[in-house]
Amino acid sequence: MSDPSIKSHIDNNVSGSAPPKPAAIQVICLGSGGGPSEDNVSGFLVRSAASGWIRGSMLAMDAGSHMAAITRILEQHLPAISRGDTRADSDGNLFHQQALSPQRPLDSSPPSSPGIRPSIPTLEPVVLDSGPFAGVPLPHASARANAAHIVRSHVATYLISHPHLDHLSGFAINTAAFHATSRPKTLAALPFTVEAIKRHIFNDVIWPNLTDEDGGVGFVTFQRLKEGGDVMVGEGEGRGYIEVCEGLGAKGFKISHGKCMRPGTAESHRGSIGNLSDVPANYSTTPRHTDGRHHSLGHGHLPGTPGSFQSPSVAQTSHPFQQDPGFAAVDSTAYFIRDTATSRELLMFGDVEPDSISVAPRLARVWAEAAHKIAAGILNGIFIECSYPDSQADAILFGHLAPRHLVAELQVLADMVREEKVIRASEKAMRKRKRAANGGLAAISQDDFIDKKRSRSLAGRSAINQFRRSSVPDDMIQNSPTPQQPPSSAPMQDIDQMHQEYLKNRNLNIATNFGGASRDSSISSINAGVDAAHLLPSSVYSDPPLKGVRVLVMHVKDTMKDGPHVGELILQQLNEHAAGMAQRGMRLGCEFVITESGKDYWF
Numbered sequence: 001m002s003d004p005s006i007k008s009h010i011d012n013n014v015s016g017s018a019p020p021k022p023a024a025i026q027v028i029c030l031g032s033g034g035g036p037s038e039d040n041v042s043g044f045l046v047r048s049a050a051s052g053w054i055r056g057s058m059l060a061m062d063a064g065s066h067m068a069a070i071t072r073i074l075e076q077h078l079p080a081i082s083r084g085d086t087r088a089d090s091d092g093n094l095f096h097q098q099a100l101s102p103q104r105p106l107d108s109s110p111p112s113s114p115g116i117r118p119s120i121p122t123l124e125p126v127v128l129d130s131g132p133f134a135g136v137p138l139p140h141a142s143a144r145a146n147a148a149h150i151v152r153s154h155v156a157t158y159l160i161s162h163p164h165l166d167h168l169s170g171f172a173i174n175t176a177a178f179h180a181t182s183r184p185k186t187l188a189a190l191p192f193t194v195e196a197i198k199r200h201i202f203n204d205v206i207w208p209n210l211t212d213e214d215g216g217v218g219f220v221t222f223q224r225l226k227e228g229g230d231v232m233v234g235e236g237e238g239r240g241y242i243e244v245c246e247g248l249g250a251k252g253f254k255i256s257h258g259k260c261m262r263p264g265t266a267e268s269h270r271g272s273i274g275n276l277s278d279v280p281a282n283y284s285t286t287p288r289h290t291d292g293r294h295h296s297l298g299h300g301h302l303p304g305t306p307g308s309f310q311s312p313s314v315a316q317t318s319h320p321f322q323q324d325p326g327f328a329a330v331d332s333t334a335y336f337i338r339d340t341a342t343s344r345e346l347l348m349f350g351d352v353e354p355d356s357i358s359v360a361p362r363l364a365r366v367w368a369e370a371a372h373k374i375a376a377g378i379l380n381g382i383f384i385e386c387s388y389p390d391s392q393a394d395a396i397l398f399g400h401l402a403p404r405h406l407v408a409e410l411q412v413l414a415d416m417v418r419e420e421k422v423i424r425a426s427e428k429a430m431r432k433r434k435r436a437a438n439g440g441l442a443a444i445s446q447d448d449f450i451d452k453k454r455s456r457s458l459a460g461r462s463a464i465n466q467f468r469r470s471s472v473p474d475d476m477i478q479n480s481p482t483p484q485q486p487p488s489s490a491p492m493q494d495i496d497q498m499h500q501e502y503l504k505n506r507n508l509n510i511a512t513n514f515g516g517a518s519r520d521s522s523i524s525s526i527n528a529g530v531d532a533a534h535l536l537p538s539s540v541y542s543d544p545p546l547k548g549v550r551v552l553v554m555h556v557k558d559t560m561k562d563g564p565h566v567g568e569l570i571l572q573q574l575n576e577h578a579a580g581m582a583q584r585g586m587r588l589g590c591e592f593v594i595t596e597s598g599k600d601y602w603f
């Protein structure tokens, strides 16, 4: 089905001089807040523009706010209802047929013949021409009936970041309407989330067991995702992505959302153990879990199961929280969501705290994965929380970010992107020189060599960046390496040699997990890349690393006080931090946007 709405949405955020690409992914914000008001808590709809509005083409990323928010949006954009010249009353009963909006086609059947009982007019689907749901055929009269239709017909999967209520409550309550769906809804998540929801929500105590496990009625089925993706699925850049709805794949990484009592010390929501990482450094190609499909209550992977890979970064951190052995991290998830048609991606976070104060710092792994995608031009949207303004002290962040932390984390990402861009540019330069030198013949084998060797694990560089971090931007900001002007023509063997060294070091890191990689080998891996960069045009450095990336801020916690919404202050603080860094020669280049319920965002 063609989608008229996509034509008018152009992605203006693609860096460089390339012509803007048509938008590939739409994200509709249903809930942008982090509480305490229950009407606006985390919930988004994601869809591939290429899939149009076919059944099963929408993914709900978290669902604290869900059906009620869709109803609200439709009320705003369905003129036949919002203007009052409606054919539906508040209960959805038809009346005022003659006053329909031109957008809503009337029953076009001829007037009834005398003696024939007038038929009840049949409503034809209406297609909205404005708002986030522009283009979706709506078969009902009232906003709320159409909202239920969208949920039943179009939303296939609920991708949940963690089992906290503000990310789940809408979904749980809406499941009572799933009896009218033709197939079960899928709840997709990492196993720790699935098991928690199964055990603590659909347990016939808090909520009826409407799932298809343990004798439930079958409205909901669970899709247990493998952390870091499933290597058995997909190929090339799409390897590891599991299809979660029509046209979209997902890959999830565990992240940390505060701390709780260490399992065994008290009744607690169990999380990961500090100092232990669940995923090997070569997470892209070696997911930890080999079978995520058959967990059930009482066994399998529970939240809190420690991993077996020790992060070198933790030993280097000094924040008092990280030294407390009585606490474990609360788990959450960051998902990369990939549009199958265009290979473009989004990064959407659940609640998350900065690595600098975490008992289990795991954000750098996600940044490493993201850096490669940003450098490759396939990722330009990051949905991430910033729950509090900077006035919130570290001790009362409860597993969340404040502007100072978000900007510090983005600086880590920016460093990685810069390195990745250098590597890409140097590889490109080498291929070009090889081609020129060998008349194009050797270029083929060299290109093949690079492509085969090229792995996307950036673990070594992640480790290095973690050595640099602290909790406030001023502390973590390093002097930007002054780009050296490249010699006008570098000897080809120098570049070749550096690349061989670089590839050797990178492969060493790929073959060695986080715990095993020595700091020296990580550093030499970076140095090899940076050395190669000295031979490259300075233009590699001239653009800020995150140019073209939009950082969409969510989960802002309303203060429930008079005056401007705290989101305005958070945006101001983010921009001030970024401006301060730019003054010191550390431009990030990204744009900050505070997400709002009822708005949609295109990528």
Ligand SMILES: Nc1ncnc2c1ncn2[C@@H]1O[C@@H]2COP(=O)(O)O[C@H]2[C@H]1O
Pocket: 034, 035, 164, 166, 351, 398, 399
């Ligand atoms: N120790 C605590 N004291 C007060 N409030 C808390 C504490 N821990 C968590 N919270 C609040 O509970 C909320 C649960 O959802 P969030 O993680 O979004 O944000 C959390 C805080 O707002």
